[in-house]
Amino acid sequence: MSYKPSRHRWIRTLLLALIAPLFVVVLPIPQAHASINNFVSKFHSNTMTDFAMSSSGKYQLLAVDGDGVYLSSNFGSSWTQVMSGDPAVSYYAKVAVSGDGSKMAIGAEPTADANSYAVPGDLYTSADYGATWTNKSVSKAWLGIRMSDDGTKMLAWTEVTATLASMLFYSTNSGTSWTQVTQYSGLMNWNDGAVSADGKIWWAQCSSCATPGLFRSTNGSTWTAKSPPHVPAGLHDLSVSTSGTTIFATGASNIYRSYDTGTTWTQIQTPNSGAVLADNISTSGTGRVVMLSGLNNFIYLSNDSGTTWIESTFNSDLNGQNLVAGSLGLRVSRDGTLLMADVQYGELYEQTIAFPTAPRAVAVSPLSTTSFFVSWSVPTSAGDGAITDYVIETSTNLSTWNTYKHSASTSTNVTFAGLTQGASYYYRITPVSAWGNGDSVTSRAFIPGPAPRAPTSLVATAGNAQVILTWNSVVETSPIQTYYVESSIDAGVTYIAFGHNATTDTTIAVTGLSNGSSYLFRVRGVSDGGYGTPTVSSAAIPRTTPDAPTFVWGNTTTTVVSLAWQAPSFNGGSAITDYVIRYSSNAGGSWTTYIDSVTAADTATITGLTNGVNYLFRVAAKNIAGTGPESSDSSQIMLQDIGPATIVISLPGGVRVAYKSTSVIITATVSQDGRVTFIVGTKRIPGCASLLTQSLSITCKWKPAVQGSVAIRATLKPTNTYYTPVNSADLSIGVARRTGVRGA
Structure with missing residues (x-):
């Protein structure tokens, strides 16, 4: 985007206002044109001197003649004055904005009076999105400023007068210091410039040089002429792509395009089959979207790098009039979806456009x-x-x-x-x-050819709810793009496709299977030649480890624990082959695996334990997939050294004499409670059989029926079955006849 020299701008503005009605008669509006989305006015003020925006268009900076500088941070929806103007001293002529909008620059120009260039304007920069500004005190009559995406590389040029040449400056430190380009001498008139997004390519345009045209630099210091051929009057406007390789320029009312940083150029046809005289131009980051103003007062848009053009109309406040020739400043956002036009009728117009998105596949x-x-x-x-x-x-x-x-x-x-x-x-x-x-x-490369042959050496390895398939591929004319994998749970009657990302790997895990079910698998290659011949696997049964056993309990003797448990409710899809038993003798502080033979039985005899010690037991089931989780701990189980039970019988006072037909009490004392039976000779004493002891003793009331010596004994059957029944020693007593008793 370029502007004409700004001296006496107020005179030009006045003249344009006076002659504007003439354009309705002399240059009637063409009636046949394609209407895109209408431009919308985003700013109205006095004559604008320059406009710049970030790569997306979110941050916009606008200089207004004699009024100051305005900033928008919302795509032009609202504006804030960031610098006020004083027409009696100077006004802010030119502005620049970095790619992300964080860095900005404003160039002031002195008031057009007799001492115009004796008091040059200042240069202001901001590094915080326009919140604060610093005067770099670089006093020049600034005509244009451009900067790289990061704002460090800057290019600026001054206005030409009858006695002073236009000067070209560059900065590599965000405007802190400037160096004048001295490669060219004479009455120069630099009128436009550009800096690539990365700051590696600089462009400057001179309309009144010894050799007018376009110049390129890679460092800001040394420049090389890169003008299109046959443009004797020099170029008028310039716009470059993000990389700086694609360039559009206007000159002599024509449009020129270069795809190689200006080494070679092509003159492209202006709109309306070349009838439109080109004026200002701007392009998107890729160089695809181009915006052009014509000297017929219309804006034209191209979506193919200027090959074809569409005439754009817009609603303005001009009562049906169109744009004024030569009064446009244009900007296109980097992505080409935002178009801005500074009309210098005191209006800044915006248009957003949307291209068709790419087909999805x-x-x-x-x-x-x-x-x-x-x-x-x-x-x-x-x-x-x-x-x-x-x-x-x-x-x-x-x-x-x-x-x-x-x-x-x-x-x-x-x-x-x-x-x-x-x-x-x-x-x-x-x-x-x-x-x-x-x-x-x-698209990717599509390669025609026959459908793939069947894969070889298909192997199915069962896992937990999955099966790992491996196979060997076959080299094909049309290379395999992926493999189509299917599974069958009904012995191959029906198959279901397994969804997976396209892959040429010859190993795949088929997941989501049911443990314990038998599956067949079918694999075929897929190429641009179609679906190939399938290979079918042998049956595979997914499996996992068994669930934990439950209800672990045990009986003890003096030397062993008879351990038992309930088998897992689910064996993991594969038969249980063994149980792993562990025990702890310190309340679960540490555990020892009990070594026994491999068996799927749900009982075990545990030997080698220590009497008098409490043990806890855990059991885990094992199958071909591995060992499953352990059961809950059993209750404490102890081996005890119980020894034999004992029983002793006696008469009151320890006597060994009883009297016939006179009752006597026999007492049995035991070491373990149980049932006691008293016996005289070989016969049980009536009423004294299977008596339950209480507190380790029991008594029997016996009335001897005969005289003489008799043997009394008792048997004990302990309640605790770990104790075996035991007999007392015989107690021999004499049964006498009580004297003095009748009938004795």
């Missing part, structure tokens, strides 16, 4: 070994206007593209035949709308 289906059915998904958005066609291109090397000729159509598929087996074919699809071409999608 390109796919092929083989019709034969030498033909493809190519299809794609419609774009997510058609942008500004319905999609009317698709540009379809083919390539075998991604460098040379051939356009598939067809009638305009919104169909999303096409057939290509006569292809060469084994050759690579790329397809590029670009949607077309009323606004222009949208974003393209480029």
